[in-house]
Every structure is written in C-alpha cells, then in structure tokens.
Amino acid sequence: SSVQFTVTPLCCPSRSSILTGWYPHNHGVRNNSLPGNCSSPLWQKGPEANAFPVYLNKHKYQTFFAGKYLNQYGKKEAGDVGHVPPGWDQWFALVGNSQYYNYTLSANGKEEKHGDSYETDYLTDLITNRSLRFLDDRSPQHPFFLMLCPPAPHSPWTAAPQYQKEFVDVKAPRDGSFDKPGKDKHWLLRQPVNPMPNSSITYLDNAYRKRWQTLLSVDDMVEMLVKKLESIKELNNTYIFYTSDNGYHTGQFSLPIDKRQLYEFDIRIPLMVRGPGIKPNQTLQVTAMLHIDLAPTILDISGINVSSVNVDGQSFLSQMAPSLRNGTTRPFFLVEYSGEGNPTTDPACPRLGPGLSQCFPDCVCEDAYNNTYACVRTLNSKHNLQYCEFADTESFVEVYNLTSDPHQLENILKKVDPSVLQVMNQRLIKLQSCVGDSCRDGGVTDHRRKKTMII
Ligand SMILES: *[C@@H]1O[C@H](CO)[C@@H](O)[C@H](O)[C@H]1NC(C)=O
Ligand SMILES: *[C@@H]1O[C@H](CO)[C@@H](O)[C@H](O)[C@H]1NC(C)=O
Ligand SMILES: *[C@@H]1O[C@H](CO)[C@@H](O)[C@H](O)[C@H]1NC(C)=O
Ligand SMILES: *[C@@H]1O[C@H](CO)[C@@H](O)[C@H](O)[C@H]1NC(C)=O
Numbered sequence: 435s436s437v438q439f440t441v442t443p444l445c446c447p448s449r450s451s452i453l454t455g456w457y458p459h460n461h462g463v464r465n466n467s468l469p470g471n472c473s474s475p476l477w478q479k480g481p482e483a484n485a486f487p488v489y490l491n492k493h494k495y496q497t498f499f500a501g502k503y504l505n506q507y508g509k510k511e512a513g514d515v516g517h518v519p520p521g522w523d524q525w526f527a528l529v530g531n532s533q534y535y536n537y538t539l540s541a542n543g544k545e546e547k548h549g550d551s552y553e554t555d556y557l558t559d560l561i562t563n564r565s566l567r568f569l570d571d572r573s574p575q576h577p578f579f580l581m582l583c584p585p586a587p588h589s590p591w592t593a594a595p596q597y598q599k600e601f602v603d604v605k606a607p608r609d610g611s612f613d614k615p616g617k618d619k620h621w622l623l624r625q626p627v628n629p630m631p632n633s634s635i636t637y638l639d640n641a642y643r644k645r646w647q648t649l650l651s652v653d654d655m656v657e658m659l660v661k662k663l664e665s666i667k668e669l670n671n672t673y674i675f676y677t678s679d680n681g682y683h684t685g686q687f688s689l690p691i692d693k694r695q696l697y698e699f700d701i702r703i704p705l706m707v708r709g710p711g712i713k714p715n716q717t718l719q720v721t722a723m724l725h726i727d728l729a730p731t732i733l734d735i736s737g738i739n740v741s742s743v744n745v746d747g748q749s750f751l752s753q754m755a756p757s758l759r760n761g762t763t764r765p766f767f768l769v770e771y772s773g774e775g776n777p778t779t780d781p782a783c784p785r786l787g788p789g790l791s792q793c794f795p796d797c798v799c800e801d802a803y804n805n806t807y808a809c810v811r812t813l814n815s816k817h818n819l820q821y822c823e824f825a826d827t828e829s830f831v832e833v834y835n836l837t838s839d840p841h842q843l844e845n846i847l848k849k850v851d852p853s854v855l856q857v858m859n860q861r862l863i864k865l866q867s868c869v870g871d872s873c874r875d876g877g878v879t880d881h882r883r884k885k886t887m888i889i
C-alpha cells in the first residue's frame with residue numbers, strides 16, 4: 435500500500451485524469467456536467483482518443499471495462515450508448531452516474547436495461563460475473579487488462595440484501611477534524627453549523643455504515659477475481675491495483691458528507707497493489723503516487739516505453755518494485771479543482787443564495803462556483819507542506835504543515851516566512867500550466883521555451 439492522491443477530488447475530472455495521465459488543465463474536464471467536458475464530444479475527440487487503453491490495445495492487450503465510466507457517459511448529447519471509447523474490446527459501461535439497480539448499460543454499444551432483482555441486476559455482482567467470464571473466454575496467447583469500476587461505495591449506498599444488517603454498531607470516526615470549526619478557512623468551511631446538529635450526525639453515521647455494507651460486495655469481487663486468476667494460473671503474473679477516484683468526508687470540519695475539498699480526507703485515497711516484484715505488506719510512506727501516475731505505471735508494466743507516451747504523470751513501478759526499475763520521485767505536485775454551483779437558490783434552503791450546491795443535510799453546502807482552488811504540495815522525508823490559493827473574492831490562501839498538523843486544524847498562512855509563501859506561489863503558477871515533463875520536475879522545465887527551441 436502507498437500514499438496516493440487524486441489531482442482533483444471529484445468523480446468525472448478525476449476519472450478523466452486516471453484514463454489520460456493528465457492534470458485537469460490539460461484534459462479540460464472541469465466538473466461532472468457536459469459543459470464541463472464530462473464525456474463531452476471534445477473529450478471524446480481529444481483526450482479519450484489518447485487514453486491509456488488505446489496504447490494497451492495496440493500492444494495486443496485484450497481489454498475489458500465494466501461499471502461506472504464518466505458521469506455523463508451514454509447520454510444522448512454524449513453520443514448515446516453507441517459510443518464505445520477506443521481501446522476497449524469488451525465494454526459494459528453504466529449510463530450516467532452511480533446506481534446499483536434500475537440502470538442502463540452500454541453492452542458493447544447496445545443498450546441493456548436492468549431492473550431491481552438482486553440475482554440478475556445488482557451492479558457490483560454483474561461486474562464481477564462479466565469479468566470472470568471475460569477471463570474464461572480470453573485468448574491465452576495475449577495479455578489482458580481489466581478495469582472494474584463498481585459505483586460502490588458511492589450513494590445511493592444500496593447494499594446487497596445479505597449485507598444490509600452488517601455493521602449495525604459502526605459509526606463514523608470521531609477523531610481528527612471531526613466536528614471541529616473551520617474558523618481560519620475559506621468561506622465555505624466557515625458556513626457549517628458547529629457543533630453539528632444531531633440530524634446531521636445521524637445522517638452521516640448512516641451513510642458511513644451503508645458505504646461499508648456496499649463494499650462487502652466489492653470484497654467478494656476481489657476474492658473471486660483472485661481465485662479466478664489462481665485457477666487460470668495467472669495470479670503470479672498479474673498486477674492488481676485497488677483504488678478510488680476520490681476521498682470522502684463524514685463530519686470533518688462539520689461538513690456532513692461529500693468530497694470536493696482540498697483537505698486530506700478528500701484528496702487522499704487508498705491504493706493497494708500486488709504483483710511481480712512487489713514485496714507483500716510493504717507500505718510506501720513518503721513518496722506520493724498520483725492518479726496521473728496510474729496510466730504511465732500500467733503502460734510501463736505492459737512493456738510500453740513510457741517516454742514515448744504523452745502524460746503528465748510518471749511510472750511508479752520503480753517505487754513499487756525497485757528490483758525491476760530505477761526512478762526518481764517528483765519534488766512537488768498540483769491539486770486543482772473547479773467548484774460546481776447552481777445558478778439558482780436551493781428551494782429547500784431559501785436563506786442561502788445562488789451559486790452553491792450539495793446543500794444537504796441541514797442546508798450545509800459542500801460546493802460553490804468559487805470553491806475553485808489550486809494547491810501545491812511538497813512531500814518528501816523533510817517536508818510535508820500544502821499551499822492553496824482560492825479563486826474567490828477574498829483570494830483566500832490556506833497553508834498547512836502536515837508534519838506537525840496532520841488534520842489541518844491550523845492555517846499557518848500568517849506564521850510562515852513570506853519568502854516561503856513566495857516560492858510556493860511561484861511553483862503553483864508554473865504547475866498550473868505544466869505539460870508533460872514540466873509537471874514531473876515541478877515546473878522547472880519551461881515547456882513552451884523547449885517547444886520554440888525545437889521549432
Ligand atoms: C473542454 O475540453 C477541450 C479539449 O480538451 C478544451 O479545449 C476546452 O477548453 C475544455 N473546456 C473547458 C470548459 O475547460
Ligand atoms: C426500480 O424501479 C421500479 C419501477 O420504477 C421501482 O418500483 C423500484 O422501487 C426501483 N428499485 C430501486 C431499488 O430503486
Ligand atoms: C452472478 O453470478 C452468481 C453465480 O453464478 C449468481 O448467483 C448471481 O445471481 C449473478 N449476479 C448477477 C447480478 O449477474
Ligand atoms: C443530541 O444527541 C446527544 C447525544 O446523543 C444528546 O445528549 C442530545 O440530547 C441530543 N440533542 C438533541 C437536541 O436531540
């Protein structure tokens with residue numbers, strides 16, 4: 435396992451980064467809607483045509499996808515279910531956002547509707563079943579790649595019937611920043627009621643418990659896949675990555691439930707990897723793998739020369755399996771986020787103005803148009819520093835020393851030496867327009883100058 439970060443804590447932009455190995459400012463997917471490029475025609479024409487499965491497929495990999503793809507996938511304006519992205523031999527993708535029942539799939543470009551019978555429709559199990567069938571039917575001469583994307587543990591948190599009574603006593607953890615006031619933070623973190631009302635706490639505990647319940651079917655998926663790989667004698671020759679598109683909070687800084695914030699609880703994600711050359715049970719502590727590193731890491735594993743591929747990330751095979759590759763880690767990295775809002779006031783919360791979104795439970799809003807920020811993070815054996823700038827009317831800045839303050843309770847902006855702030859600000863500006871090499875060396879390479887020199 436390792437410390438992994440998303441480069442943007444929201445489904446569609448984050449998934450787009452996983453698929454392309456690019457920061458959001460390069461793939462152009464800004465939010466979960468079509469105007470924000472989620473599965474848009476421009477995405478399909480550009481970034482999607484360069485996503486890593488395309489390279490794998492060219493390299494004779496048999497490829498398989500099942501589950502949630504991009505939030506607007508399969509909608510009419512996004513090319514309908516007939517749009518099967520290039521690079522995939524077998525394609526079973528959910529139309530729209532997370533569901534467990536009553537959904538539509540694109541089954542290799544054909545519409546497949548599902549109802550709510552556990553035996554035939556429960557999506558997590560369907561993904562498992564189709565992936566097992568793919569492994570049985572594959573051609574043994576060629577390598578394979580599967581991407582399995584159960585919506586679990588995303589809302590609506592519908593657990594399989596046999597798991598709905600599990601974890602009855604489980605509650606969200608009360609440690610760290612749980613129900614702490616975000617008084618020195620940007621305005622969105624200053625609006626929740628603190629301490630949270632009981633109704634919010636009941637709501638978030640329930641969500642936490644149900645999320646765990648839905649994950650029991652994902653555990654089944656992992657177990658059955660590992661057993662299948664064992665039975666077809668491919669387990670010792672296969673890499674398995676287990677991760678998520680973003681983090682989640684339940685009560686931190688009195689925000690009931692969601693993601694979209696710059697804090698550890700939303701940008702840090704689990705990553706577990708097993709495979710040839712990786713020692714069991716090792717935890718990489720300091721080096722941070724990013725979502726944009728997954729594509730180059732997978733391509734590296736498949737034997738494709740990563741330097742020939744246009745990505746912002748870097749292969750992490752050298753960190754995970756030092757006996758197989760040499761490599762260096764990047765000095766610092768970027769997290770960037772474009773806030774989502776509604777143009778009108780939420781009728782359930784008339785005291786709130788327009789421009790906000792995700793205002794539930796108890797009219798606490800989790801996002802807004804101006805929850806738009808970019809952060810630079812220095813993470814090495816000596817430093818663990820985060821510097822964030824908001825595009826809001828206050829030009830708000832938050833700075834955290836994660837070594838002394840892992841829960842980000844204190845914004846140290848006013849205590850930090852101004853020269854440090856200046857360095858962080860310069861790095862941030864460079865990273866926000868980085869492309870390829872200049873994203874890996876922290877913006878030291880000026881890609882534009884390099885390009886004009888070539889011309
Ligand atoms: C949408 O994506 C295209 C292609 O990547 C990009 O040129 C455009 O600027 C993006 N739109 C937004 C709103 O970022
Ligand atoms: C699925 O749709 C049917 C028909 O609209 C509805 O009765 C049922 O409650 C839905 N099931 C779930 C789990 O949402
Ligand atoms: C998955 O396969 C199992 C075992 O064959 C079966 O019991 C289950 O009903 C299937 N579920 C779905 C959703 O296809
Ligand atoms: C909220 O819950 C706490 C702890 O369970 C309880 O002591 C308190 O009375 C509750 N407050 C209200 C207003 O229900």
Ligand SMILES: *[C@@H]1O[C@H](CO)[C@@H](O)[C@H](O)[C@H]1NC(C)=O
Nearest residue numbers: 667668669670671672710711
């Ligand atoms: C996997 O195991 C088989 C049989 O035990 C062995 O022949 C093969 O060399 C192993 N492959 C790898 C990559 O370790």
Ligand SMILES: *[C@@H]1O[C@H](CO)[C@@H](O)[C@H](O)[C@H]1NC(C)=O
Nearest residue numbers: 435708712713714715716717
């Ligand atoms: C890895 O850790 C687990 C849980 O602590 C333990 O059961 C297992 O034996 C360990 N495996 C190895 C190879 O050390």
Ligand SMILES: *[C@@H]1O[C@H](CO)[C@@H](O)[C@H](O)[C@H]1NC(C)=O
Nearest residue numbers: 464465467469470773774775
């Ligand atoms: C998504 O991004 C686009 C492009 O920046 C913007 O026009 C749109 O308002 C955003 N959608 C939401 C819900 O914020």
